[in-house]
Amino acid sequence: MAKKSLKVKAKAKGSAVTVKALISHPMETGLRKDKKTGKIIPAHFVQEVTAVHNGNNVLTANWSGAISKNPYLSFKFDGGKKGDTLKVSWADNKGGGDSVEAKIK
């Protein structure tokens, strides 16, 4: 795994937490052709992103190849506070994945 494939920032405002996540990923749709060889570049994209806070699965995102390269995702949830950890993980269609535990600031 490339290092730092996932960056997560979580910020609490009252009990509402805003999370911003950035993943380094090529997000190939499987429709694009390699310009040099003319061969189709196989699909390779992030399928699932999950966020877990205190054992509670806050959000599960199911993605297709129509999400942009180096995907960005932002969402909000209630019930978090400063110092809590939020675990964000992703998995792609080739079995790759990564997870990161971010402290809520």
Place this chain on the structure above:
Amino acid sequence: MTMKRRMFLKGSLAAGTVGVAVGAGLLTPGSVLAAWPKAAMEAKTVDDALKGVGMSGFAQSDDIKIKAPDIAENGAVVPVTVSTSMTGVTNMAIVIAKNGTPLSSTYDLGKGAQAYISTRVKMGKTSDVMAIVKAGGKVLANKKEVKVTIGGCGG
């Protein structure tokens, strides 16, 4: 030294086998991601895609706010933000009506999650961006047209 070399060879052989298994599709991540709605993601029409994720038969609602550019110069990166003031939202989806496979993404909201999603999507050509929200068993949707000057799907 010879011993070490033996062990090294064995180790690399074992690692190679796992790699081959993954490559051959023996260890597909499909089993891990059982919930991923494959049929819906590969569906070619908006109706089929929404049927696949249990979100068909939506009603128009202006309570769903879609923030997206009116004109996107680069279809490969179109920022889209969907939010709603409705309560009891359990699922959200972003659909690009004229993409080859319209369903771009779905979101399952857990306890405490607010109805707010912001991400970036690819768009093949000028199309309606639809946001579908499931709240309390009801399916509601809104749309916004985004003009694309350079497509983001295919090369």
